[in-house]
Amino acid sequence: MLDPSANFDGAYTFCYDETNNIRKFYLRESDFNSTFTDNFVLGGLVYQGAAPDVQSLIDSFKLQKSVKEVKFKHIAKGGFIECLSSQKLKLFFEYIASNGLYIHYSSLNIxxxxxxxxxxxxxxxxxxxxxxxxxxxxxxxxxxxxxxxxxxxxxxxxxxxxxxxxxxxxxxxxxxxxxxxxxxxxxxxxxxxxxxxxxxxxxxxxxxxxxxxxxxxxxxxxLINDFSQFYLRPVYMFKNSQHIFDNEESIVKLLSEYKIMYDSKELNNFVFVDSESNQLIQLSDVLVGLIGKLYSYVNTNNRVQIHSDFCSLSQIQRDNIDLLLWLIDRSRDKNIGFLRSTDAYEEMSKIEVIRACRIESHA
CATH class of the missing domain: 1.20.940 (RNA Binding Protein, Prp18; Chain A)
Incomplete structure (x- = not known):
């Protein structure tokens, strides 16, 4: 169902990357073709007006000169808790928070x-x-x-x-x-x-x-033939916005099979670009990589373990989870349509355990 407070008529620029795109989800003889505890996540950064210059952020990562484009693996590694220890991740969050950028994502529990x-x-x-x-x-x-x-x-x-x-x-x-x-x-x-x-x-x-x-x-x-509807949905819901997708061959082919119409006119509000030439797509990879790790974590841990983990974080981990939760809230306040989770209450409620732990620590 659509939230009545969502603003789908605004003019934004959405930058996208995805994680855990398994193309198809199906049954084998005794199991699935892929783990079911990893959510498919499509999303990234979103802004209004002119594209921000993010070169200073990328320079601050101090990556090796051989790195041609920023990937999530360059910013943080390991499981979700381990990723929160990254100083580079903190730089990423702080830049988004202070430069008029928002986050958007659609997360699917397969x-x-x-x-x-x-x-x-x-x-x-x-x-x-x-x-x-x-x-x-x-x-x-x-x-x-x-x-x-x-x-x-x-x-x-x-x-x-x-x-x-x-x-x-x-x-x-x-x-x-x-x-x-x-x-x-x-x-x-x-x-x-x-x-x-x-x-x-x-x-x-x-x-x-x-x-x-x-x-x-x-x-x-x-069980899932493809994920095309999750790419198509923001294109026709945010019809006055521009949508910039990573030039991933299978997705280009998939979307080319559809003609998206609005008021009898075809929508031409999306493009595919090479991520190596688009820094905002690269930074979107960082965002969806982390969100993917978050949902894999909540899908594989119970509330007791989550509470224990988040009551024993280091300072940098506390800073990063607080920044992530703040950015989620800030983006939701900007436009609730930016964030979408197709998931069970069972899993989504675990995010609230994380929030409760952080509130306790600030009390």
């Missing part, structure tokens, strides 16, 4: 995205569920995601058995029954009861109609 169509299919067939609104559906999606994380091997076996996301009409009933069997051990758990029991009940409508409309008539085992 496992969550791969299973939520089960819930959407059930809701589509239930008038009562539709009346209860998106919060109700999101609660079911969140609990299904949490279950999938715990029962990932069983979920993979279920999907393999039925060719998910291409459930055949004559197998809808047995697919729902087999999936509902996975719920059984969790229905009495207060953490899962409302979401899973609600989903179990509305799936009864799907059983009666032999239909799960959004997980039928697709390709067997292909």
């Amino acid at each position: 496992l969550y995205w791969s299973i939520v169509d089960i819930v959407d299919s059930a809701v589509e067939l239930s008038e009562v569920s539709q009346q209860l609104g998106p919060q109700f559906a999101n609660t079911m999606k969140n609990d299904l995601y949490k279950l999938a994380r715990i029962e990932i091997d069983s979920m993979i076996s279920l999907f393999r058995k039925y060719g998910y996301p291409n459930i055949k009409k004559n197998e809808v009933l047995s697919f729902i029954e087999d999936m509902s069997d996975l719920f059984t051990d969790y229905l009495d758990d207060v953490e899962f009861h409302f979401g899973l029991e609600s989903l179990r009940q509305i799936l009864k409508e799907a059983k009666k109609k032999d239909s799960l409309p959004f997980v039928m008539d697709a390709d067997d085992f292909v």
